[in-house]
Amino acid sequence: MTSLAPQDATRYWLSRRAVNDLFLLYCFDDAGASFESLREEVLARAAGIPDLGVRLREYRFAYPRWVSCDAVASQITEPVVAGSVWTDVVAALENLLSCGVRAEEYPWRLHLFRGVRGAPGGDAPALVAVLQLSHALADGRRAADIARALWSDVPVSEPNSSERVSACRGRLARAVVRGPLLVETAALLKFPIAMARTVIRGLAAERARRELADLTTRGKIPTPATDFPPTRLNHPPAPTSHAIRMLVRDDLRVPGHTVTVVAATAIAVALSRYLSEHGEPNIRLGAQISMAVPAPPSSSSPRNNYADLAIELPVREPNPHIRAARISTALTARRTRTLHP
Template sequence: MERMSPADAQMYWMSEKIPNDQFLVYVFDGAPQSLDAAIDLVIGRAELIPDLRLRIADVDCALDYPYWVRTDAEWDQVVVHDLADPTWDNCLDGIAALADTQLDPRDKAWRLHVFTGVTNVPRCASVATVAVLQICHALADGRRSSALARLLFGPTPPEAAEPGRSEQPYSVAQATAVAALRLPKQIGSLGWHGLNAARTHRRLVDDMIKGLVPQQAKGRPLLLTNTRPEGARAVRTLVRRRDDFPGPTVTVSALTAVSLGLSDYLRECGEDPTTLGAEVTMAKSGAARSRNHFRNVGISLYADTADLGSRSRHIADALGQRQLRNNHPALRAGDEAFAAVPAPLLRWGILQFDPNRVPDTVTGNTVVSSVNRGAADLRFANAPVLFTTGFPALSPVMGLTHAVHGIGDTVAISVHAAESAVGDIDNYMEILGASISWNQIVSSSR
């Protein structure tokens, strides 16, 4: 059995307060000749992927973290959805509704949803098959889950794993005994890593004073998009070519378009977007100590900078500054100290978290998650991939999230919004689409 890291256990325990399942969407051109055979292929591959043969064993031992134990991939983990009118818009509505049923990772940590015969799909001349990989966030972050999807649908079959067998978790008595033996060592490790974190933090402060490392990002005032998600929830996607995102990176170009589009939308709603900022996911530096190897950073979107070229450069610089701070040894030392936190202390901390409390400031007024999912060589049986997307979860103070996903030379920008934050999502998508085009025109004219 694999003991869960504190970071992954935190993600699991927090899911009881704020649902955080991930939904990775892959759109394939056409339909498999045999749907049953295609599902058999997926399950057969899952049996060869160690991470997709895990579930959480949580015996509710107060002294210890949960464990990952081995299980089997089974046919009932694939759900086929038959839409009465299988248009792309109705498929998106069906995907949005999937968030209402979160996984119980103590049973299974992933599920695959399949929508067949979908019409009016972007970049598709006939019908499409849409596969949605729902995955427990404790099992994998965005990059790791994308890698797992590539093993399911990629051109190269996974290597053979150990023979399948289900495992039984510890009993409460066994878990308590093991944790009690480990606890003194953990406390000592926490003390050592805590001292190291304090020492490197002093170095961080010195480096900030010298101007070598940027200050911690300040919180931002709440805007309409930080309204508690209420009413209908909707997802939408814009599918574009890589060339539609000029600039140093797709992420910077997409953030520039979001800055332009969201600030225009907020002005329409009577909001002042001057302080507009985004919460951006960023991979941590160094070797991964957990399955979730990322942190969220806050950056300004420079909505008050009229010149788009300057705005884009400011955003690129802001990301670079956050990466510079992300690479500082103090943050690594802090992660190591957190990895030594005993389970009772982390459990207590999570119990104190009140999801209904509205903070004075937020890291960002929207979330933007950007992941490159590699070459466009994925297939669902005989159907080749057209594009891929995803929809970051909403939270009590985040009613609008964005995702940027690339595969091959295709990039999709997706939006997940609650009615309380975005009253007319189709209007917002028109504004966002126009912003992508305008950013491209302005960039090509420079």
Template sequence: MADHAPIEQRLVHRDHGLDWSEFLAAIGELAATAMDARSRAWRIHVFYGVRRVPGVEGAATIVVLQGSHALLAGPSIAAVASVLFGDPHEPVTVPGLGPVAERVNRFAAAARGLARTPAGLVRYAVALQAAVRAVKQRQAEGSAEPAPSVERALTPLNGGCGDRRTARVVRLDVDTLKRKNLTLTGVLLTGISHALQRYLDEEAGGCPPDLAALVTIAMTAAPTDLGVNRLAGAVVDLHPEIESLPVRAATVQASLERERRINSNEVAVERIRLVNQLPSVLYPWLSRQGRRRGRAAKARGIARLHTVVSSINFGGAAPWSLGGAPLAFAAAFPPLTFEAGLTHCFIGAGHQSSLSILTSPDVMPRADRYVALLENAFAEITGSLVPR
């Protein structure tokens, strides 16, 4: 639905002349503030004259888009950025997103939704039964890969996040990270594995051998009728028990490729289609059930994952600007979850790429130490692994 409200109603002019560390503290405050999509799904904050921004000479203007996840999803963020900083004459398209509706009668839409709910519940139950039968048949035929273990050791990263947030950004030169036989995601996961192992060794007295990250995988070959969020959440083993960095990188890459295969086939497509058929009346109940199971698993000392790693492709060095000034870099901060109190987001834009980190002081009290370990890990990768 198109929103014709003046942009000034959603534009917030923030502090002038902040230091980079002060700006990150402000981002932490914004990240700790949930947005209600029913009243205001997005807002733009503009910070002027921010000093000592990494890789920027002089002061910088920073534009922050704060949005509800109900509105903003990974595949659509690049399109939103092109609206803000790209050519205003270029058409904007988001794969999987239908045409804009100029007007929506909320009462009529609610009535139609209520009328369709019984039939929707029946269709969902039928589709769910068919999906279960298909999985059992593939398992019987031996064509389904065995599911990985979902019971892993609990770490401080799985602790309660509290009300505070800590945001950090690491600038990355992608060209220096390209390694032979490794994808960029594989390199990033290896660096995160190395840094987290060292951090947990220092802060928690040891790192569990089953350290794992939830990685968002773009299903680029999936049909567009699945919608905007054609993403799979794959739990990738980080193998901190392997001391040799080249061997660990190759093993992490193999784990990532296995998860890509599992989450890019017809079964994965049907799984997303099934989720899309979920009646909205069931979503709150299923969400509560998931959190309840997660809390019960924590009580037993069990975790499904330890951190989250997502990525957004801006398609190379995006020629974007604002008021005649070129884009320096972009960053994004996926929200923390009840399972993981540490999230990462890589934004690929050529030499303007970055890796952002969001956590909580209740989960990671020494975030700057973790950032330093990350930077050291990437330096070790470039020094010990063969370039592409």
């Protein structure tokens, strides 16, 4: 058994308030296989992927832990849809977005839509597969690795050294049959040590905050992101339903820029035009963009290794090349500040 890293446990606890699962959609040519045969094949492949053979166990005094389990047939579903066209699948997905997995039961599901007409990527009927993952199990990069292993013979990326240490500890824990009572007792006995470590980390965090403020004042570290006024897109109350629209593009690869920068450049214009058409012109806009970060050198082996970067979208810049360059510069500045030790 392996304890959740703090950032993974946070994603799990947040899922109790709102669904924060990851949904990965893939389209394949439908070869006409039955749902039962597809389900059996997926279960067989999932059995060889360690990330798909775990669930969470909760404790009163200890962090939740990953424990081994077998995937079950109920994790593979064939949702009922109004028809067999792409728009029907999109409508079904809108409903799925509000139905999160319970990681203590199983942290993933796979939804299969067969014989879909009009799906992106081709004219033939498609098999649309939607892999739904608990955010405690994976971030975007790890989720893509899991899906790649499920659809192909490429294994999930090798764990780093700290993960191998955790795996060894997990095998040792199972060897001595660490039951829930023993885990709880061990957590209580370690509580004074954990409190002392928390105080030490708090002091270190305060020193780091002061150093960061000093470096910012001296201009050696970029300044923090500014606030942005709310728009009709994020005014309360929060929406009570979901709507999905998908854009399938093959023109997001521009030399000298990442796909993220190119997409943000286009979104800046789209948002500005939309708000102008709805009575909110000339508003400063910002975006929160997720960025992968290196895993910390610890034995906790976090599955979520990313940071959310707040940047300004230069909507008043008409030249798309200059706009992209400014977005790229802003991301670099936020990344530098975030990764500062």
